Amino acid sequence: MSDVPSGSTVFLVPGSQSLMRDPDSQVVVITGASRGLGAAIARTFGREGARVVVNYYQSPDRAEAVAADIGDRALPVQADVRDPDAVQAMIDTATDHFGAPVTTAVHNALIDYQFDAENRETADTIDWEDYQTQVEGSVKGALHLLQACLPEMRAAGEGRFVGISSNLVQAPAVPYHDYTTGKAALLGFTRNMAGELGAEGITVNLVSGGLLDETDASAASSDAVFDAIRQNTPRGTVTTPEEVADAVLFFASPWARAVTGQNLIVDGGLVMQ
Template identity: 65%
Template sequence: MEIKDQIVLITGASRGLGAEIAKAFGREGARVIVNYNQSEKKAQEVVESIGDRALAVQADILDKEQVQAMFDQAEMHFGQAVTTVINNALVNFKFDAANRNTAETVTWEEYQMQLEGSVKAALHTIQAAYEGMCALKFGRIINIGTNLFQNPVVPYHDYNTSKAALLGFTRNMARDVGAHGITVNMVSGGLLQKTDASASTPDEVFEMISENTPLKQVTTPEELADATLFFASPWSRAVTGQNLVVDGGLVMD
């Protein structure tokens, strides 16, 4: 299915990377659901930038009933089931290396919050999308990961571990749903220049990353957003269970 024929739902799409992913799909002609939890004004701004092919829908992705209601609303609005899900939302986390939790201070509750934000939320969206995708014999699930679980230059214990778990989730789901024409993949960026989540990061860190990256630049949200298009496009139809690292070559796997 061409991207222009897809109905794409992006979680946490009111700002940052999620907003850029929504705009990238909108640019390619897809119909786009901009999910948000609290930032209604920013979500509407993203919708306005795309046009009448976009819809903002509020839902807490940790609440299964709210997620199902969001998918039902999207199908009613566009007259077709959601074909493509981007699990992007970041729950209660900031990339602040100076004030991060250490091995001595991190709590299980913080691990649990990030595991729920990554894996539980993705489970909710996949299960809400599953019936419609099976009926269409087509589905694209794209989970947003991080290069930090492969190279934890900053050991954000709870966040990095949750994204490692999300890769295991991605591969198990890919194995289970592939027979229905559904692919499940991950796109993993590094520290992005610059989002609300990375706003606390000192400029010196960005400079260090740039110096150590083959492309000699820090990846932008727009560049990572464009990479997600590949896993939704016909060119990736034989690819599933994979993790594409998009960080300018900083981490080579």
């Protein structure tokens, strides 16, 4: 989908009865959208005409810059995904602002993490609190976001929830213990919710990227790590945030209306399943 020209209506599917066939009908919330992958996802949806909630936690200036790139269809909103009241307030604010419910939710927020292979916590040094931080960001945040959106998704008769995971769950080349465990738990969350909500027209999927070139989270990774990825990936490149964002767009579109409970790995073929 990265070859689709800017401004094209990639959501348009002839014969689809989905409300999402018209990009202007979509109100999309992306958590952690002020930078990195989240910002790329927000801009991708904005490019296609969706109305976009640019969620942020601690970076208002960056969130406002992303929203400015999108234009008047974007709304920056602060919320900590670990706080259910804050998440509900964000969804209510979006509904009031756009005059339409949030029926597409992308959980991308990452809590205080850097991919630094040389200075990571090891089996001897990691604490349970490290695990708890990542599980809360990955699963607790996903739960709060989905639950806040469920009433309106049900009222609409459809919804799209997309979580962001990692190819490290399938192949932990670097043992980022806490981060990978949180993302593995998110996979279980995704499949359980997909199983329960599918009959209501709500799909729940994951997109799993590799180490991305380059985000704040990956900035601490050495050149040697990036070189190793290039050498061992069929495409010979490191995946970009924009390439992962295109896969998220697919799951939100009518083209994926029969796809749920899936984990799509977008890493140039480094991990094959």
